[in-house]
Amino acid sequence: MLKHFIGLQWKSFFRSATFKTEIWFKILMALGALYFIVVFLGMGVGAFFLIKEMEIGDPLRVVNQFMIYYLAFDLVFRYMLQKMPVTNIKPLLYLPISKSKVVNFSLGKTVISFFNLAHAFFFIPFSIVLLVEGYPPLQVVGWHLALMAIIYCNNFINVMVNNQNVVFYVIAALFIVAGASQYYQWFDITIYTGPIFDFFYDIPWTAIIPWLILIGLYYGAFAYFKKHMYLDGGLAKKQTEAKTENLEWLDRFGNLGTFLKNDIKLIKRNKRSRSAVIAGAFFIFYGLLFFTGALEVYDGPFWKIFAGIFVTGGFLFSFGQYVPSWDSSYYPLMMSQNIKYREYLSSKWYLVIIATIISTILATFYIYFGWEAYAAVLVGGIYNIGINSYLVLWGGAYVKTPIDLTSNKKAFGDKQAFNAKTLLLTLPKLVLPIGIYAIGHFLINPMAGYIFVAVFGLLGFVFKNKVFTMIEGIYKKEKYKTLLAYKQK
Amino acid sequence: MITVHNLTKTYGENTVLNIDRLEIPKGQSFGLVGNNGAGKTTLFSLLLDLIQPSSGHIINKDVQVDQSEDWKPFTSAFIDETFLIGYLTPEEYFYFIGELRGRNKADVDALLSNFEDFFHDEILGQKKYLRDLSKGNQKKVGIVASFIGNPEVVILDEPFANLDPTTQIRLKGIIKDLAAKDGVTVLVSSHDLIHVTEVCERIVVLNKGEIVKDIHTSAETMKELEAFFAG
Numbered sequence: 001m002l003k004h005f006i007g008l009q010w011k012s013f014f015r016s017a018t019f020k021t022e023i024w025f026k027i028l029m030a031l032g033a034l035y036f037i038v039v040f041l042g043m044g045v046g047a048f049f050l051i052k053e054m055e056i057g058d059p060l061r062v063v064n065q066f067m068i069y070y071l072a073f074d075l076v077f078r079y080m081l082q083k084m085p086v087t088n089i090k091p092l093l094y095l096p097i098s099k100s101k102v103v104n105f106s107l108g109k110t111v112i113s114f115f116n117l118a119h120a121f122f123f124i125p126f127s128i129v130l131l132v133e134g135y136p137p138l139q140v141v142g143w144h145l146a147l148m149a150i151i152y153c154n155n156f157i158n159v160m161v162n163n164q165n166v167v168f169y170v171i172a173a174l175f176i177v178a179g180a181s182q183y184y185q186w187f188d189i190t191i192y193t194g195p196i197f198d199f200f201y202d203i204p205w206t207a208i209i210p211w212l213i214l215i216g217l218y219y220g221a222f223a224y225f226k227k228h229m230y231l232d233g234g235l236a237k238k239q240t241e242a243k244t245e246n247l248e249w250l251d252r253f254g255n256l257g258t259f260l261k262n263d264i265k266l267i268k269r270n271k272r273s274r275s276a277v278i279a280g281a282f283f284i285f286y287g288l289l290f291f292t293g294a295l296e297v298y299d300g301p302f303w304k305i306f307a308g309i310f311v312t313g314g315f316l317f318s319f320g321q322y323v324p325s326w327d328s329s330y331y332p333l334m335m336s337q338n339i340k341y342r343e344y345l346s347s348k349w350y351l352v353i354i355a356t357i358i359s360t361i362l363a364t365f366y367i368y369f370g371w372e373a374y375a376a377v378l379v380g381g382i383y384n385i386g387i388n389s390y391l392v393l394w395g396g397a398y399v400k401t402p403i404d405l406t407s408n409k410k411a412f413g414d415k416q417a418f419n420a421k422t423l424l425l426t427l428p429k430l431v432l433p434i435g436i437y438a439i440g441h442f443l444i445n446p447m448a449g450y451i452f453v454a455v456f457g458l459l460g461f462v463f464k465n466k467v468f469t470m471i472e473g474i475y476k477k478e479k480y481k482t483l484l485a486y487k488q489k
Numbered sequence: 490m491i492t493v494h495n496l497t498k499t500y501g502e503n504t505v506l507n508i509d510r511l512e513i514p515k516g517q518s519f520g521l522v523g524n525n526g527a528g529k530t531t532l533f534s535l536l537l538d539l540i541q542p543s544s545g546h547i548i549n550k551d552v553q554v555d556q557s558e559d560w561k562p563f564t565s566a567f568i569d570e571t572f573l574i575g576y577l578t579p580e581e582y583f584y585f586i587g588e589l590r591g592r593n594k595a596d597v598d599a600l601l602s603n604f605e606d607f608f609h610d611e612i613l614g615q616k617k618y619l620r621d622l623s624k625g626n627q628k629k630v631g632i633v634a635s636f637i638g639n640p641e642v643v644i645l646d647e648p649f650a651n652l653d654p655t656t657q658i659r660l661k662g663i664i665k666d667l668a669a670k671d672g673v674t675v676l677v678s679s680h681d682l683i684h685v686t687e688v689c690e691r692i693v694v695l696n697k698g699e700i701v702k703d704i705h706t707s708a709e710t711m712k713e714l715e716a717f718f719a720g
Contacts, residue, residue: 242616242617242621243578245581262577262585265577265581269618332539332568333574335537336537336561336566337561337586337589338561338562338589338638339561406620484540486571
């Protein structure tokens with residue numbers, strides 16, 4: 001039986017549409033995975049010595065103190081990215097396989113997920129360093145096993161709370177509050193949680209407690225899934241109550257308003273687009289890394305422009321990048337309805353522009369970090385509106401991966417972001433403005449650099465019609481290929 | 490209204506459609522039948538410029554469809570669920586199509602009121618998004634949406650499939666009414682010979698991409714078709 005399951009799994013992995021991508025994308029993905037492994041490894045090996053050097057106490061105790069945040073982040077990441085094991089169960093339901101076996105296999109599959117294994121790259125080297133540094137082996141092993149169990153507890157907690165948005169947001173909010181109050185020294189949650197993890201070290205046999213909890217959680221998840229393995233139960237698609245919205249205030253924009261209305265509904269009502277926009281909103285705070293001098297590597301003058309582009313371009317990069325894939329599930333309708341390509345494109349363009357203007361206004365608080373920071377944000381906004389808004393639409397013509405709006409999975413690490421042509425187009429999006437700025441910065445002064453970038457952005461605005469005609473032509477040329485690609489889900 | 494000239498569509502070695510000449514006069518109700526893979530959907534997709542012909546072209550009211558977009562204002566279609574926007578409610582979808590075709594809400598509501606029977610209280614005011622409707626109900630929405638804005642050409646691919654018997658009968662009535670209107674050309678494809686012979690004045694049989702029969706519907710049509718498909 002297990003042989004069959006593994007065989008099915010194998011085929012579903014190697015025959016999936018995403019797997020058959022360009023070879024160099026696979027290389028990129030492997031590099032990405034490698035990067036994370038190296039980061040975790042580096043953390044595992046380096047954390048001990050780093051903490052020691054900072055002289056804030058016994059490294060293990062310090063790690064234990066902040067462990068709660070580590071675990072909280074882990075949970076949040078899992079919630080957002082980890083795939084649920086229920087997929088592909090449907091065809092097995094009526095076959096002569098006991099339900100327990102199916103559930104056991106599905107849950108067992110999550111054990112070897114990357115989200116669990118990645119932690120090994122931190123904990124194993126960290127424990128080894130502890131041993132090498134002369135910590136008592138028995139105690140280190142106890143601690144190690146306890147945390148391993150806790151990581152797996154997270155795994156099954158995630159399985160159970162999945163799709164329970166309320167639970168997730170409450171937990172996330174609690175941790176944000178805890179983190180903020182710790183930062184401002186109102187209340188320190190780690191005083192209470194740190195000792196728990198110390199406990200596993202001080203009295204190693206207590207490591208059995210998290211393992212017992214883990215077994216409990218496994219059976220909880222098992223019972224939950226088994227009970228809900230019906231088409232109208234856990235396997236049913238969630239239906240939300242729909243309400244008709246008019247958004248009549250957009251009617252004054254004519255045909256453009258029609259599309260904008262649709263796009264607003266698209267963003268509001270679909271999980272995938274909603275998360276893209278939320279992710280985009282976080283970009284506004286990205287600049288804090290640069291302007292507060294939090295990271296030394298970001299102190300160079302060009303990085304300010306880089307930050308400006310990102311701060312104001314969150315929506316542009318997270319949503320605009322994937323035009324027209326957002327409409328992939330009904331692209332044939334769009335192509336045969338009474339719609340001119342130009343109207344369709346300009347509605348997307350306006351959406352990006354409006355969002356960029358809003359981000360630029362919201363980012364006004366950067367003025368707190370001095371005029372230069374604010375100038376960088378402002379010219380970044382102008383450049384995004386004048387040049388990058390075209391570039392994302394242009395790149396979109398080559399993006400041919402359909403987006404499944406109702407699912408959040410694959411939201412990150414989607415191959416569409418790594419299409420050769422779109423990748424090439426990111427160069428002018430980021431490198432060009434930095435280059436322009438550098439010319440002004442070195443020839444005259446920083447002010448001139450900013451003015452140069454702004455002028456460049458404004459020039460783009462002037463040529464709108466010309467650029468649009470060109471982009472429209474490319475979209476028309478790519479139309480049939482795009483339609484074909486969207487058909488293959 | 491519609492003229493097909495030397496139209497072929499090939500994928501690699503495989504010719505899926507090959508029509509020398511086909512003329513569909515204005516106002517005709519035109520039925521397309523054929524087995525799976527006969528080329529029905531390919532022909533309709535070519536009519537809507539969703540795929541490119543390998544050779545030849547289609548003229549829809551003086552507009553060559555793969556050259557200009559000007560056929561769009563007077564042509565509408567429902568091919569499959571990719572013509573529906575899943576995250577809209579049926580009402581929003583109808584209004585959206587209405588706005589694209591220059592019809593305001595009142596116009597759309599007036600049109601929808603004619604289809605109350607057809608909807609059978611399962612479409613409007615259901616507080617459901619289109620993606621959550623059953624296949625049959627989705628189809629009803631798509632079909633009715635294709636009537637919005639008085640199109641001169643209406644293309645329906647397999648409109649009877651997935652519908653319950655009552656709805657099938659009502660749909661036949663609707664299509665007959667539509668075809669009886671002055672100047673509306675209706676193109677319907679179906680696997681169901683009885684339905685097409687009832688609804689269409691003219692029936693064309695496709696087999697492996699070629700026209701093998703072109704019949705003006707009469708009392709004997711059904712027999713003729715059955716004889717053909719029985720092989």
